[in-house]
Amino acid sequence: MQKIATCLWFDGNAEEAVKFYTGIFPDSRIRETMLHGEAGPGPAENVLALTFDLLGAEYIALNGGPDFSFTPAISIFVKCETQDEIDRYWDKLLEGGSPMACGWLTDRFGVSWQIAPGKLMGMLQDEDPVKAARTMRMMRTMIKLDIAALERAYNGD
Numbered sequence: 001m002q003k004i005a006t007c008l009w010f011d012g013n014a015e016e017a018v019k020f021y022t023g024i025f026p027d028s029r030i031r032e033t034m035l036h037g038e039a040g041p042g043p044a045e046n047v048l049a050l051t052f053d054l055l056g057a058e059y060i061a062l063n064g065g066p067d068f069s070f071t072p073a074i075s076i077f078v079k080c081e082t083q084d085e086i087d088r089y090w091d092k093l094l095e096g097g098s099p100m101a102c103g104w105l106t107d108r109f110g111v112s113w114q115i116a117p118g119k120l121m122g123m124l125q126d127e128d129p130v131k132a133a134r135t136m137r138m139m140r141t142m143i144k145l146d147i148a149a150l151e152r153a154y155n156g157d
Contacts, residue, residue: 015050
């Protein structure tokens with residue numbers, strides 16, 4: 001059992017969001033659905049929360065109401081190995097959402113995602129500050145990240 005799980009607060013559309021996310025990522029599933037009981041706080045038998053896995057990581061989606069909303073201050077970082085993987089996740093998550101910069105997007109539910117090469121952090125923290133700076137400058141010109149262009153910048157090509 002995973003001891004720490006991220007809880008995402010939705011305004012009545014947690015079930016829709018979870019079905020959307022588990023339909024995108026492999027090794028994903030809805031584990032449990034909790035319904036409101038007679039004591040509330042919502043209408044009995046409506047979905048209160050869902051526990052689900054994305055790529056093996058556990059999340060909880062809570063129908064908490066309109067009191068809070070998502071901001072890019074918290075995002076889900078997806079480490080991708082190939083450009084095809086970046087393209088696939090980017091395109092699916094962007095349906096009804098909006099792109100930001102540097103591999104970030106906000107999906108149609110307001111959740112922020114970073115879709116990035118798994119090796120990007122290593123490139124940005126390279127011992128050679130020139131390589132790291134070239135990579136950072138290239139990344140800052142992008143909306144969706146392009147692995148080949150980042151590698152060219154990193155290598156000085």
